[in-house]
Amino acid sequence: MGALVEPEFRRYTLGTFIWGSAHQMVTLAQGYTLFKLTESTLYLAALGASVGVFQVLMPAIGGFLNDRMPRKRLLLAGSLAMAAAMAGVAAAYAAGALAPWHLLLAGSAQGAFLGLDWTTRQAVLPGVVSRPRLVSAVSVDMTSFNLARIVAPLVGGAVLASSGGPALYGLLAGLFAVSVLVVMSLRPAAVAREAHPPLWADMKEVLALLKTDQVLTVNMLFTAVNSLLLGGVIYLLPAFADEEFGAGE
Numbered sequence: 230m231g232a233l234v235e236p237e238f239r240r241y242t243l244g245t246f247i248w249g250s251a252h253q254m255v256t257l258a259q260g261y262t263l264f265k266l267t268e269s270t271l272y273l274a275a276l277g278a279s280v281g282v283f284q285v286l287m288p289a290i291g292g293f294l295n296d297r298m299p300r301k302r303l304l305l306a307g308s309l310a311m312a313a314a315m316a317g318v319a320a321a322y323a324a325g326a327l328a329p330w331h332l333l334l335a336g337s338a339q340g341a342f343l344g345l346d347w348t349t350r351q352a353v354l355p356g357v358v359s360r361p362r363l364v365s366a367v368s369v370d371m372t373s374f375n376l377a378r379i380v381a382p383l384v385g386g387a388v389l390a391s392s393g394g395p396a397l398y399g400l401l402a403g404l405f406a407v408s409v410l411v412v413m414s415l416r417p418a419a420v421a422r423e424a425h426p427p428l429w430a431d432m433k434e435v436l437a438l439l440k441t442d443q444v445l446t447v448n449m450l451f452t453a454v455n456s457l458l459l460g461g462v463i464y465l466l467p468a469f470a471d472e473e474f475g476a477g478e
Contacts, residue, residue, distance in 0.1 A: 231362055231365030231366075231368075231369065232358050232362040232363075232365040232366035232369050233369060234362075235357075235358055235359065235362065237357045237358070237415065237416065237417075238357050238358040238362075238366055238369075240357075240411060240414055240415060241353070241354070241357040241358075241370070241415060242366075242369055242370055242373045243373075243411060244408055244411035244412060244415070245350065245370055245373045245374055245377075246373045246374070246376065246377050247404055247407055247408050247411060248308065248346065248350075248404075248405075248408045249373065249374040249377035249378070249381070250377040250380065250381035250384075250404060251311070251381070251401055251404035251405050251408065252311075252339065252343055252377075253377055253378050253381035253382055253385070254381045254382065254384070254385035254397070254400070254401055254404070255311075255315070255335075255339050255401055256280075256339075256382075256463065256464075257381075257382045257385045257386060257389070258385060258389060258394070258397050258398060258401065259276060259332055259335065259336055259339070259464075260273060260276060260463070260464050260466065260467040261386075261389065261467040261470075261471075261478060262322075262327075262332060262394050263276055263329060263332045263333075263467075264467040264468055264471060265467075265471070266327065266328075266329060266332070267329055270465060270468050272329055272333075273464045273465050273467065273468060274461070274464070274465070275333060276332065276333060276336045276464050277461035277463075277464035277465075278461070279333045279334075279336040279337045279340065280336045280337070280339055280340035280343075280464070281340060281461055282340065283337055283340030283341040283344060284340040284341075284343055284344045285344070285452070285453050286341075286344070287340070287341045287342075287343075287344030287345045287348075288344045288345070288347065288348045289435070290345070291303070291344060291345040291347075291348035291349060292348055293431055293432070294345070294349075295348060295349055295352045296431075300349050300352050300353045300356075300417070301353070301412060301415060301417060303345060303346075303349045304346060304349050304350065304353065304412045305409060305412050305413065306342075306345075307342040307343075307345050307346035307349070308342075308346070308405045308406075308408040308409045308412060309405075309409055310338060310342050311338065311339065311342050311401075311405045312402050312405035312406045312408075312409065313402075314334075314335045314338040314339070315335070315398050315399075315401040315402040315405060316398075316399075316402040317331070317335070318331055318332065318335050318398045319394075319395050319398035319399045319401075319402060322394045322395045322398055323395040327394075350370075353415075353417050354366060354367065354370060356417030357415060357417050385397060386478045387478075388400060389478040390477060390478035
């Protein structure tokens with residue numbers, strides 16, 4: 230069983246599955262809804278950009294914040310913000326007032342808080358499991374997230390097809406609300422915090438490191454290209470599903 234014998238870690242990995250499932254359903258819901266609303270692949274590209282740009286920028290900012298703020302509070306902020314965003318889209322959808330800018334704004338929120346949450350979750354993980362089981366915990370946590378990548382789009386597509394957009398966005402708001410409750414139940418070990426220089430000084434240090442560490446620089450460039458270009462291809466898939474294959478949700 231490895232790390233799963235520890236109750237705190239079981240709650241944490243359950244939270245990862247719920248949180249990851251919600252984000253995977255958001256990706257499906259946003260792309261398909263926007264294409265049905267606009268029938269424009271340009272809008273899908275704009276959605277990919279609205280998510281991708283913030284998803285690249287926020288992990289760096291999240292790293293600085295994790296050194297300065299309670300990490301549990303950051304996780305709560307991310308899930309609360311996404312619950313509010315999805316509830317807002319659900320309300321606009323149900324009222325017949327949904328516009329493309331609603332989805333692009335929600336996409337920006339997803340990119341920002343996914344980047345922040347993912348960084349924070351990695352920082353919290355050592356505090357919810359004993360050190361001898363840390364390697365096992367990382368493996369289980371990644372398995373939980375990747376399982377969500379498989380299961381959640383299937384569930385989301387089924388809900389979208391059978392119950393419609395407002396129901397799916399309402400479900401998403403509920404999943405993020407449950408994620409809030411799971412995070413509130415966590416009691417991660419206290420992290421010893423050192424005094425840090427001003428934020429701008431940390432950013433200057435990082436930029437200086439990127440100039441001297443070629444491996445880190447190439448890795449970050451690859452991640453940025455993958456997120457902004459290659460990863461963005463997924464946002465064009467609703468057009469293929471709907472027009473080329475007639476597959477629907």
